[in-house]
Amino acid sequence: DIVMTQSPVTLSVSPGESATLSCRASQNVGTNVAWYQQKPGQGPRLLIYGASTRATGIPARFSGSGSATEFTLTISSLQSEDFAVYYCQQYDNRPPPRFGQGTKVESK
Amino acid sequence: EVQVLESGGDLVQPGGSLRLTCAGSGFIFNTYTMSWVRQAPGKGLEWISGISGSGESTYYADSVKGRFTISRDNSKNMLYLQMNSLRPEDTATYYCAFRPVRGALWGGYFNYWGQGTLITVSS
Numbered sequence: 001d002i003v004m005t006q007s008p009v010t011l012s013v014s015p016g017e018s019a020t021l022s023c024r025a026s027q028n029v030g031t032n033v034a035w036y037q038q039k040p041g042q043g044p045r046l047l048i049y050g051a052s053t054r055a056t057g058i059p060a061r062f063s064g065s066g067s068a069t070e071f072t073l074t075i076s077s078l079q080s081e082d083f084a085v086y087y088c089q090q091y092d093n094r095p096p097p098r099f100g101q102g103t104k105v106e107s108k
Numbered sequence: 109e110v111q112v113l114e115s116g117g118d119l120v121q122p123g124g125s126l127r128l129t130c131a132g133s134g135f136i137f138n139t140y141t142m143s144w145v146r147q148a149p150g151k152g153l154e155w156i157s158g159i160s161g162s163g164e165s166t167y168y169a170d171s172v173k174g175r176f177t178i179s180r181d182n183s184k185n186m187l188y189l190q191m192n193s194l195r196p197e198d199t200a201t202y203y204c205a206f207r208p209v210r211g212a213l214w215g216g217y218f219n220y221w222g223q224g225t226l227i228t229v230s231s
Contacts, residue, residue, distance in 0.1 A: 032216065034216075034217035034218075036153075036218075041223075042223065043203050043205070043221030043222055043223055043224055044153065044203075044205075044218070044221050045221070046217065046218060046219050049216075049217050055219065056219075087152065087153055089153075089217060091216035091217050092216065093214060093216070094167075094213075094214050095143075095155065095158055095167040095169075095214055096155050096167070096169050097155050097216065097217070098155075099152055099153040099154065099155070100152070101151075101152045102152050102153075
């Protein structure tokens with residue numbers, strides 16, 4: 001089974017700074033990685049798919065990169081509304097999809 | 109506006125049963141594969157089941173296979189999850205989610221999510 005490992009568990013960042021979140025796959029998943037943002041009491045929100053394509057309506061300060069086993073979500077110039085938990089997810093042409101355990105981005 | 113709205117969450121005893129419902133609106137419901145994803149309190153996301161647009165193909169995670177059954181009624185734009193033999197580790201918020209991609213039995217990732225419904229399994 002593919003395992004997605006995110007780091008760090010918690011990231012403390014000041015507003016206006018950038019944040020870099022990592023996700024590692026236990027085997028080559030190509031660019032089949034999505035990233036989500038989740039705020040308390042809400043369902044996840046799709047940010048990135050295909051490792052680097054922003055979903056509809058997602059601000060340009062969110063960017064994704066990577067391939068094979070190493071993936072990165074970068075949030076440039078963090079806004080107050082960006083403090084949340086972020087999940088990566090591997091997908092293929094059949095289930096199951098696998099999620100990472102999440103990275104919490106908190107205000108320093 | 110595309111919306112999915114889950115309902116049916118409750119407190120249930122171990123070994124009990126429960127049926128969750130997800131109502132879809134704002135899109136052609138019978139076109140897309142739908143999934144259930146759960147999240148235990150304070151934990152991460154776990155995909156547990158999916159069903160193709162026609163309902164002919166169903167998918168399950170090993171953790172729920174044989175205990176949970178996914179189904180849909182396209183005439184009512186409704187998705188269901190019948191949960192039997194519930195265990196304390198099934199305690200979670202259950203989300204309905206999908207990717208609006210046509211002609212695919214499996215979407216891969218999820219553009220749309222509901223707000224979730226909470227299931228608590230405890231005596």
